[in-house]
């Protein structure tokens with residue numbers, strides 16, 4: 117009898133915690149969506165100019181090694197200003213573009229292989245690149 121009780125108790129604790137996790141996950145996603153600073157549809161040149169330093173981004177793009185791959189579309193790296201190769205990336209949203217630049221992403225090494233760059237440096241370069249393909 118007591119075994120049955122323990123099993124029932126354990127079962128309900130497991131069920132409850134699973135339910136809580138599911139709830140937390142669902143809520144988390146909504147929050148993330150609302151808090152996303154720039155969504156694909158709202159990436160505009162004006163927003164990028166306000167939030168980031170495009171001039172520094174342009175300088176670092178050349179000096180930090182990004183241009184070596186991106187100017188020559190090495191391994192499919194999207195070329196600056198080539199709208200065709202940026203469209204699907206823009207659809208993923210700004211957060212994803214930045215995330216993909218900071219961590220290893222397909223053939224793109226984390227931070228383009230230049231670990232001395234800060235996240236702000238990367239964001240400025242990304243903002244410069246994206247500003248060339250949005251209006």
Ligand code: HEC
Pocket residue numbers: 177180181182183184185186190191192193194205208212213214216217221222223224225227228229230233238241242245
């Ligand atoms: C060794 C070559 C290489 C270097 C150096 C490099 N990239 Fe890339 N990058 C790539 C490739 C390849 C892709 C495309 C990956 C894919 O979609 O297959 C890419 C994609 C990207 C994307 C698009 C990410 C997305 O969401 O699709 C951004 C932004 C980017 N790179 C930024 C940078 C920045 C900033 C630097 C310099 C700090 C840099 N890259 C240096 C190869 C490189």
